[in-house]
Amino acid sequence: MNRIAILQDRASMLAKTRTFFASRKILEVDCPLITSKASVDAHIDLIPVLEPDGSKRWLHSSPEYGMKRLLSEGIGDIYQLAHVFRQGEYGVKHNPEFMMAEWYRLGIPFAAMIDETIEYIRLFLGNLPYNLISYRQAFIDYAGFDYVGMSEKDLLDYIKEKDIAFYPSIENEGKDALLNLILGVLIEPRLGENSLCALAYYPASQAALAQRCLRDREETAERFEVYYKGIELANGYHELADAEEQGNRLVEANEHRIALGKDPLPIDEHFLEALKTGLPDACGVAVGFDRLMMLRHNVSAIKDVMPFNWEQA
Amino acid sequence: MVQISTNEFKAGIKIKVDGQPYTIISNEFVKPGKGQSFNRVRIKHLVSARVVDKTFKSGDKADVADVVEMKMRMLYKEAEGVVFMDEISFEQIKIPFEKIGDTAQWLLDDKEYDVVFYEGQPVTVEPPTFIEMVITECSPGVRGDTASGRVLKPAIVESGTTIQVPIFVEQGEKIKIDTRTGEYVSRVS
Numbered sequence: 001m002n003r004i005a006i007l008q009d010r011a012s013m014l015a016k017t018r019t020f021f022a023s024r025k026i027l028e029v030d031c032p033l034i035t036s037k038a039s040v041d042a043h044i045d046l047i048p049v050l051e052p053d054g055s056k057r058w059l060h061s062s063p064e065y066g067m068k069r070l071l072s073e074g075i076g077d078i079y080q081l082a083h084v085f086r087q088g089e090y091g092v093k094h095n096p097e098f099m100m101a102e103w104y105r106l107g108i109p110f111a112a113m114i115d116e117t118i119e120y121i122r123l124f125l126g127n128l129p130y131n132l133i134s135y136r137q138a139f140i141d142y143a144g145f146d147y148v149g150m151s152e153k154d155l156l157d158y159i160k161e162k163d164i165a166f167y168p169s170i171e172n173e174g175k176d177a178l179l180n181l182i183l184g185v186l187i188e189p190r191l192g193e194n195s196l197c198a199l200a201y202y203p204a205s206q207a208a209l210a211q212r213c214l215r216d217r218e219e220t221a222e223r224f225e226v227y228y229k230g231i232e233l234a235n236g237y238h239e240l241a242d243a244e245e246q247g248n249r250l251v252e253a254n255e256h257r258i259a260l261g262k263d264p265l266p267i268d269e270h271f272l273e274a275l276k277t278g279l280p281d282a283c284g285v286a287v288g289f290d291r292l293m294m295l296r297h298n299v300s301a302i303k304d305v306m307p308f309n310w311e312q313a
Numbered sequence: 314m315v316q317i318s319t320n321e322f323k324a325g326i327k328i329k330v331d332g333q334p335y336t337i338i339s340n341e342f343v344k345p346g347k348g349q350s351f352n353r354v355r356i357k358h359l360v361s362a363r364v365v366d367k368t369f370k371s372g373d374k375a376d377v378a379d380v381v382e383m384k385m386r387m388l389y390k391e392a393e394g395v396v397f398m399d400e401i402s403f404e405q406i407k408i409p410f411e412k413i414g415d416t417a418q419w420l421l422d423d424k425e426y427d428v429v430f431y432e433g434q435p436v437t438v439e440p441p442t443f444i445e446m447v448i449t450e451c452s453p454g455v456r457g458d459t460a461s462g463r464v465l466k467p468a469i470v471e472s473g474t475t476i477q478v479p480i481f482v483e484q485g486e487k488i489k490i491d492t493r494t495g496e497y498v499s500r501v502s
Contacts, residue, residue: 043349088372089350090320091342165368167351180348181368188345208347225346235346260349 006297006305013293016123017081017101024116026077026103031066033082034059037268041208042256045087046265047096058265059085062286063102064209065271068239071104071282072274079103081289093231095302095309099289106282110222110238113283114198117226117234121196124292125228130196136218138199139179142187147179147203148218155179162186173260176205191227200224209246210237226287228295236285243275316374319352327359327378330367334359334378334431342371359429360436381430387420395420397428397438408435416440418474419492440492445501446470447487451478465497 021028034049038058049057060066063080070078084100101120105113118130133141140146145158155178159166164185170177191197200223204212207221214220222238240246247267254264293305303309317326322340329335335356344350350371357364359380369375385397385406394409395417408428410417412435416426419440427439451468465477468484476490478497489498 041347043344043347088320089342089344091340091352094342094344165353165366167368167370167373169370173349177349180345181351183348184343184345184351185353188343202346206347232346 010293021079026079029078029080031063031080038265040250040253040265042253047085047087061086065268067104068279069274072277072279077105090310092301100286101289102286104282104284106280108283110283113236114224117236117285118196124296128196132198132200134201135199138187142190143182189230192229197227198224209240211240231291233291234285234287239282239284241279243272246275247272315377317377318374319369319371322354327380329376329378334380379432383428384425385428386425413438419444421472443489444492445487445489448484451484
């Protein structure tokens with residue numbers, strides 16, 4: 001399929017996305033792309049916007065904080081279809097500016113949120129089967145070990161034994177960094193080989209904005225990602241509503257950034273304020289629209305499904 | 314020293330890793346979920362051609378290897394090396410045989426070669442992809458050999474190397490050789 005035909009199909013899938021949400025009575029919102037405060041995440045770097053007076057704003061990495069503010073105001077189920085920006089995320093499957101479909105559903109169970117995400121993905125990829133595997137089970141099945149109870153040294157020994165090339169500073173970056181390397185090298189490429197694969201229940205230390213839960217004597221987070229053919233498509237949570245814990249996690253994320261030699265980011269007090277007034281029980285998910293288009297058209301490069309990529313823009 | 318970051322790593326760019334010059338073959342950006350992103354980079358040693366996989370934390374930098382490739386004309390062989398001349402400056406250098414390696418089999422006086430310098434020192438000599446040479450020695454082609462399936466015969470070319478040529482090719486003829494595979498390509502009329 002040629003470039004123009006793909007762009008025509010892209011337009012049609014944007015329209016189908018809106019129909020998908022409208023038919024479920026989910027309201028479209030358009031929270032600002034440029035915000036005065038930032039999403040704080042240890043491993044997501046933002047693109048700053050400099051104002052003539054020297055002050056700084058940020059291109060959002062996701063509309064999450066704004067959307068949650070609306071949820072706490074009582075708006076109900078909402079979605080946003082918008083470009084988001086992540087500094088430095090550039091590769092064959094990554095572009096620093098990409099299209100994200102993000103939505104929130106009030107009062108539905110975590111499993112139902114995964115189901116709805118799968119339904120959305122099927123709009124693009126057809127009626128594929130899907131399976132769910134826990135983060136812990138994925139390590140057991142694909143890497144051959146249960147990390148619960150393993151030390152950082154055990155994991156590093158495993159990496160060396162498997163001859164996985166690693167960057168030197170990983171030795172001081174904790175257990176999650178080691179799991180992340182193994183996940184990226186050994187596990188991710190094999191997720192969703194023949195069916196959609198939901199990877200769920202991340203370790204609690206990787207909860208980000210998700211609620212925690214105890215599962216098989218492991219502290220986990222109600223967080224999931226969806227993969228197909230080794231490509232990550234979605235990231236969803238049973239949303240954390242506790243303002244105090246959320247505040248602590250943002251502070252921790254900033255401390256993590258500092259430890260990694262990055263600048264801390266300004267914490268969004270509007271967002272924390274909204275959580276204090278009360279975020280309804282909700283699940284939310286963000287899906288990479290361009291990745292779906294890549295898989296739909298069976299192309300390996302993200303640039304082939306967008307009008308212009310980072311280098312051409 | 315010029316440095317480049319992982320997002321500028323592209324196939325063909327030469328970087329210095331552990332003090333050694335490598336050519337980048339491929340660069341894959343990996344970012345599982347919300348985790349630390351890293352780049353899996355496949356690199357090939359400039360001299361030994363050994364391929365190595367390295368992982369860089371995304372955004373980390375590497376020194377650009379000071380590698381210069383220069384077209385030089387071979388002048389003559391000596392006991393301990395081969396003398397080449399830069400055609401622009403007329404400067405001559407002698408490159409020892411151990412740096413020339415397998416390329417020695419394609420060396421001919423007065424032909425141009427790509428000489429690769431790393432930090433000012435010659436490290437490898439690359440022959441042109443196709444080279445024309447005269448056959449100095451080979452047995453005459455015998456009619457009927459094709460029937461037995463034997464369609465090639467050995468021939469010694471002027472650099473002293475033996476290659477396989479079709480049986481119809483005769484001593485004294487000039488032929489074109491692919492230096493990547495060492496195979497006969499065609500006759501040169």
